[in-house]
Amino acid sequence: MNFLENFYSLKDKVAIITGGSGILGSEIAKGLGLAGSKIVIGDIKNYTEVADRLKQIGIESEGEYLDVFDRNKIEEVAEKVIKKYGKIDILVNAAGGNIKEATTSKEIPFFDIPLSALEKVVALNLFGGAILPCQIFGKYMVKNENGGSIINISSMNAFRPLTRIPGYSAAKAAVSNFTQWLAVHFAMEYNKKLRVNAIAPGFFLTEQNRYLLIDEKGNLTERGKSIISHTPMGRFGKPDELIGICIFLASDASSFVTGTIIPVDGGFNAYSGV
Helix, strand or coil: CHHHHHHCCCCEEEEEECCCCHHHHHHHHHHHCCCCCEEEECCCCHHHHHHHHHHCCCCCCEECCCCCCCHHHHHHHHHHHHHHCCCCCEECCCCCCHHHCCCCCCCCHHHHHHHHHHHHHHHHHHHHHHHHHHHHHHHHHHHHHHHHHEEEECCCCCCCCCCCCCHHHHHHHHHHHHHHHHHHHHHHHHCCCCEEEEECCCCCCCCCCCCHHHCCCEEEHCCCCCCCHHHCCCEEEEEHHHHHHHHHHHHHCCCCCCCEEEEECCCHHHHCCC
């Protein structure tokens, strides 16, 4: 390998991606796999199909049923991976999302958002989307002599809450805070080489947010237009544009980087609107 290939190589690393069947999770999985990592796709559906697609392009991969709310199931997957590979080097927590029932609208004013809907969004993004997998997979990762990398998925909402999505904004702010807390905790209490960071994607079209950004005719909604006008690069992000930052955070190139939340947003967070 030349210098750059070696610097960013994930050869012989073992990576678990929760929510790995989603648009963003599957793209990150592909990128980590092409950089040399063995991939485990964990999700509640389509995990086998995604793993098979990765195999077709030469990536060693497998799919596992993984419910991020089920401690026993997460533990079962962790034990299976340890038994097969002997270690877990990389954990990407890509499970998350929002729901219409927790989004303000003409039909659902803030005062009428059900507590159950808010609880579901917070639980998905914070507890299942970060804390539980970090507890269970992290228990094995702290034992790694060479450390490892945990990558959580935060959001632009963690920097500045967006209108209409109070539960999602609160949950992602909590994910950022938890990421920083866990980075310090693991480094000071368990393993100084186990790093914990988060990426904060700007606006990428996914199944969870498409209804807010694109109308039935495929045109931008008013919200979509507002986002584009406040994104200096003038477009939505493409899923494969998350690959580079994830390879950086998973590789030795970021060996002294922990406790950070890195925007991938086309300049949205830097733009004041003026």
